[in-house]
Amino acid sequence: MLAQRQTDPKGRPVYQLRQVAKSYARGNLRALDHVDLTLAEGTFSSVIGPSGCGKSTLLKIMAGLIPPSEGSVVLEGQPVLGPRRDIGMMFQQATLFPWRSTLENIVLPIEIRDGRQAAKARHDDARALLDLVGLKGFENSMPSELSGGMAQRASICRMLITKPAVLLLDEPFSALDELSRDFMNMELQRICTERRATALLITHSIQEAVILSDIVYVMSPRPGQFVEAIAIDLPRPRTLDMMTEPKFGAYVRRIRARLDKGAFL
Amino acid sequence: MTDTPVRPDEIVHTTWSEPVSFLDGLPRSVAMTALFALFIGLWQLVYILGFVSPIILPSPGETARDIVFVGKNLFTGGYMLTALWITVKEVILGFAIAIAIGFSLGVLVGETSFGERAVLPYLVAIDTMPKVAFAPLFLAWLGFGIASKVALAAFIATFPIVVGTAAGLHAADQNARMLFKTMGAGRWQTLFKMKLPLGLPHMFTGLKIAAVGVMAGAITGEFLGGGKGFGELIRVAASQLNTPRVFSLILYLSLLGLTVFWSVVWMERRFVFWHKSSVMDNR
Ligand SMILES: Nc1ncnc2c1ncn2[C@@H]1O[C@H](COP(=O)(O)OP(=O)(O)OP(=O)(O)O)[C@@H](O)[C@H]1O
Ligand SMILES: [Mg+2]
Numbered sequence: 001m002l003a004q005r006q007t008d009p010k011g012r013p014v015y016q017l018r019q020v021a022k023s024y025a026r027g028n029l030r031a032l033d034h035v036d037l038t039l040a041e042g043t044f045s046s047v048i049g050p051s052g053c054g055k056s057t058l059l060k061i062m063a064g065l066i067p068p069s070e071g072s073v074v075l076e077g078q079p080v081l082g083p084r085r086d087i088g089m090m091f092q093q094a095t096l097f098p099w100r101s102t103l104e105n106i107v108l109p110i111e112i113r114d115g116r117q118a119a120k121a122r123h124d125d126a127r128a129l130l131d132l133v134g135l136k137g138f139e140n141s142m143p144s145e146l147s148g149g150m151a152q153r154a155s156i157c158r159m160l161i162t163k164p165a166v167l168l169l170d171e172p173f174s175a176l177d178e179l180s181r182d183f184m185n186m187e188l189q190r191i192c193t194e195r196r197a198t199a200l201l202i203t204h205s206i207q208e209a210v211i212l213s214d215i216v217y218v219m220s221p222r223p224g225q226f227v228e229a230i231a232i233d234l235p236r237p238r239t240l241d242m243m244t245e246p247k248f249g250a251y252v253r254r255i256r257a258r259l260d261k262g263a264f265l
Numbered sequence: 266m267t268d269t270p271v272r273p274d275e276i277v278h279t280t281w282s283e284p285v286s287f288l289d290g291l292p293r294s295v296a297m298t299a300l301f302a303l304f305i306g307l308w309q310l311v312y313i314l315g316f317v318s319p320i321i322l323p324s325p326g327e328t329a330r331d332i333v334f335v336g337k338n339l340f341t342g343g344y345m346l347t348a349l350w351i352t353v354k355e356v357i358l359g360f361a362i363a364i365a366i367g368f369s370l371g372v373l374v375g376e377t378s379f380g381e382r383a384v385l386p387y388l389v390a391i392d393t394m395p396k397v398a399f400a401p402l403f404l405a406w407l408g409f410g411i412a413s414k415v416a417l418a419a420f421i422a423t424f425p426i427v428v429g430t431a432a433g434l435h436a437a438d439q440n441a442r443m444l445f446k447t448m449g450a451g452r453w454q455t456l457f458k459m460k461l462p463l464g465l466p467h468m469f470t471g472l473k474i475a476a477v478g479v480m481a482g483a484i485t486g487e488f489l490g491g492g493k494g495f496g497e498l499i500r501v502a503a504s505q506l507n508t509p510r511v512f513s514l515i516l517y518l519s520l521l522g523l524t525v526f527w528s529v530v531w532m533e534r535r536f537v538f539w540h541k542s543s544v545m546d547n548r
Binding site for chain 2 (some may be wrong): 062064065082083084085087089091093095097099108109111112114142144258
């Protein structure tokens with residue numbers, strides 16, 4: 001039943017995870033237990049679960065940063081065997097390098113993959129991205145001159161500069177205050193829609209998961225497993241006002257109940 | 266002492282400043298000059314009261330005259346300049362060698378697990394030894410020329426650089442490493458575009474310690490191994506009980522030390538401009 005829900009009939013499958021499990025040798029720790037996941041093109045999915053249940057582990061496996069202990073990860077028909085440029089990733093920390101200007105930070109992925117010249121050639125694209133996230137005019141600012149939210153927006157640009165087809169987001173805005181987070185979430189929705197990007201978001205906020213996602217996956221405590229996949233049937237584009245709708249509240253309650261059953265959060 | 270209320274529209278500005286104590290409020294130049302004058306005054310006082318024999322402690326005036334004398338000799342290219350030049354060469358060569366070896370060993374220890382597990386324990390063991398004790402050995406191996414002094418200077422200065430470099434390479438946090446991995450960066454790219462730049466503050470801390478050590482090494486080498494450097498001039502002056510000369514030579518020597526140290530600080534400010542606490546920053 002779970003497997004059927006996960007396969008969104010709307011789009012072509014982009015990411016396919018089959019029976020992915022991970023044990024960390026150190027501490028003989030089972031972090032992830034047999035996860036099946038299919039992400040359809042252009043959909044937005046969220047993973048929510050208790051702390052330490054293996055969410056970041058799952059994302060790192062999907063990004064090719066660490067190998068799974070079992071199972072297979074396939075992206076666009078190709079097995080993921082290492083970092084790939086069609087995968088964009090974002091973490092809780094913006095991690096801009098202080099000796100590079102905002103613009104130089106944004107083109108860093110290009111500089112690393114294709115060299116300095118190629119990076120230079122993409123400065124205009126980087127400026128356009130800064131424009132997109134509302135940082136126009138800050139291209140020559142140093143990271144120390146940016147606020148936390150601005151730095152995180154710059155790191156969105158850095159993720160987008162390689163034009164990734166899928167976005168893997170590990171609690172990208174959880175270090176921000178609530179107002180900026182709501183704003184950034186709406187920005188994120190806009191960017192994903194514009195680029196028809198496939199996105200997977202890890203979050204601790206049920207509201208955030210519901211307002212952004214087509215499907216919310218609820219994970220059990222360690223070893224992490226998907227215990228439920230909840231399709232969110234709210235119209236697009238989503239607005240912050242929808243958070244007051246009864247339907248929204250019903251989704252939130254349902255997910256909270258599901259999380260409470262595992263006695264956590 | 267009742268406060269009469271003020272109407273808000275009467276208030277133009279309410280700027281005010283934190284109270285600062287008299288000493289802390291002094292401008293830097295005034296404070297330093299005052300301290301210097303106080304020191305000279307005390308010195309003169311001790312001299313006049315005759316607590317200590319003039320051979321042990323000459324008067325400030327006598328010392329000042331000798332400072333001028335040595336200065337003249339240095340600026341007119343006298344024998345003291347020749348001696349100073351020898352010491353300068355030892356210091357520069359020693360520092361250069363220490364940087365080359367220290368940086369390489371630091372990268373080996375900080376980057377490879379072989380270095381960390383196999384090389385580091387030996388380095389730590391050697392580092393805990395009093396390095397000056399190696400001076401006679403260098404003398405025996407390298408003779409009484411400048412080579413033995415360069416060796417001691419380099420030997421002493423190498424370890425802080427190794428430690429600084431290795432610590433610097435560990436400074437990159439998990440986020441930065443993960444980010445570089447997602448961008449598909451190779452080992453060298455990660456090293457040169459991320460780890461080394463992030464480690465520069467640590468490396469410069471090591472370099473500053475090394476800058477002090479390299480001077481100590483060169484002069485110790487000259488004390489123990491003769492030669493024709495500045496340390497030898499000091500040793501000879503001291504053995505002749507020419508205390509003013511010893512004082513003035515030490516003063517010029519400290520100028521050399523400061524020059525070395527401040528060139529490192531200057532480099533640090535240039536390359537680590539992005540780091541908040543470039544140490545010894547002043548307004
Ligand atoms: N490199 C590692 N070596 C050993 N154990 C690890 C490693 N990384 C993570 N773990 C363990 O795996 C489990 C899952 O970690 P993970 O970071 O995936 O959790 P998470 O769901 O992202 O938690 P959080 O919500 O707090 O971010 C944890 O118990 C953690 O201690
Ligand atoms: Mg996590």
